[in-house]
Amino acid sequence: MIVRLVQRIAILVASLFVSSVVVFAFMAVLPGDPARVALGTGASDSAVSQLREQFGLDRSLVDQYLSWLHDLVTFDLGDSYISHTPIGPQLADRLLVTLWLVGTGMVIACLVAVPLGTLMAVRHRKPSGLVLSALSQVGVAVPAFLAGILMITVFAVGLGWLPANGWTPPADDPVLFVKQLLMPALSLGLVQAAVLTRYVRSSVLDVLREDYLRTARAKGLRPMKALVRHGLRNASVPVVTVLALQLATLLVGAVVIERVFVIPGLGSLLLDSVAGRDLIVVQDVVMIVAAAVLLVNFLVDLAYLLIDPRLRVRG
Structure with missing residues (x-):
């Protein structure tokens, strides 16, 4: 270990x-x-x-x-070539905004994909499972920015329930912060949930065919209880891998979503720096994103050891 x-x-x-x-x-x-x-x-x-x-x-x-x-x-990144302002505080503030957006989007994706993917696998031969599978295919085909524009049209312009854009730190106004975060996070999370649902369904289907799960049902456990107690942990190993890959997709999607909803995150800073040819800021932002992806992959490797005891024995 x-x-x-x-x-x-x-x-x-x-x-x-x-x-x-x-x-x-x-x-x-x-x-x-x-x-x-x-x-x-x-x-x-x-x-x-x-x-x-x-x-x-x-x-x-x-x-x-x-x-x-x-x-x-x-962590002393010097000054910007163009604005001559310290880069470190800018990156810290923008990174926090992007972490809120990407983290909330990932949580939404998991909360939607895990139960729906499991339900699709359990009911894969029934009409409800086929309907959910078709809906997930539609979700895969919808890009995040289009989902964001549709949400703005319906919930901000049409119904007036949520603000169309902007960003307020949670310490300043928690209620407004949640309202401004909701639509961009849903735009990212629901699209990624559609992709993740397909992997959850496939992984759970593989587990349902395993002998140990048949044995658990033969001993008297109800199918869903047997799946929750003995199957979901094994099914989570490939899903965790997909989650790590989806983080990179979320970071790329956040660049566009931050533009759509006028959110001052790392993506907006990157695009502004590229437009202004502030190369030192571009260099720092790209390195931070690369480091974030590598760190998540490292954490996924550790998660494998916690989820699958066989890996610890082999190690």
């Missing part, structure tokens, strides 16, 4: 290092001079050279990478 944990931590650290190299290299080969962009096309060469020295762009790429890596490790 401990050896396996140490191995996973080593893989996480190595993956973070490789990701940082790839992100930095990708940004380094992009055309354009950040100093020239910050000063404008009419700036003199001496002013551009002075600003390049201030940004550290006159040093070698290796020195620039090591300096950036040191800033990431120490």
Whole structure:
């Protein structure tokens, strides 16, 4: 168990290092001079050279990478090339907003997909199971941004129940915070729930065919009780894998949803920085997203050990 944990931590650290190299290299080969962009096309060469020295762009790429890596490790990300404001506080505030959105969307997806997927598997030969399966297929075909626009049209414009856009921190107004979070989180969560439902259904169907579940029913347990007590834990292993993959999809979807609902999250910051060619902010945001995905994969590996004792024995 401990050896396996140490191995996973080593893989996480190595993956973070490789990701940082790839992100930095990708940004380094992009055309354009950040100093020239910050000063404008009419700036003199001496002013551009002075600003390049201030940004550290006159040093070698290796020195620039090591300096950036040191800033990431120490959480001192410096100042923006364009706005000249500290990057760290911006990223912290925007990251918290995106975590609220993605986390709530993931919770909604799980709360919808697990019971519906299980019900679809148990009733897969009955009309209700076929109807639920058809509805999930429709949900897979609907992109998150379209679901968001439809919700705005119905619940904000048509019925006036919820605000169409905006963001209020929960400490300022909890009620308004929930109202503004509800539609974007549902837009992300319901679409992902449609995808996750298919995997839950498939996984539960595989478990229903196992001999140990037939034995449990033969001993007198009702089918649903036998499934809950003996089957769902085994069925959850592949579902946890899909959840990790869906997190990356949620993060990408959050970029669009934040634009649709005018939410000041990491996605909005990334798009604004790309439009303004503030490459250092783009570099930091991309690295944070990559680190988040790698960290979730690491946590999923640990979840495997908790869910399936056979993995601990093999380790």
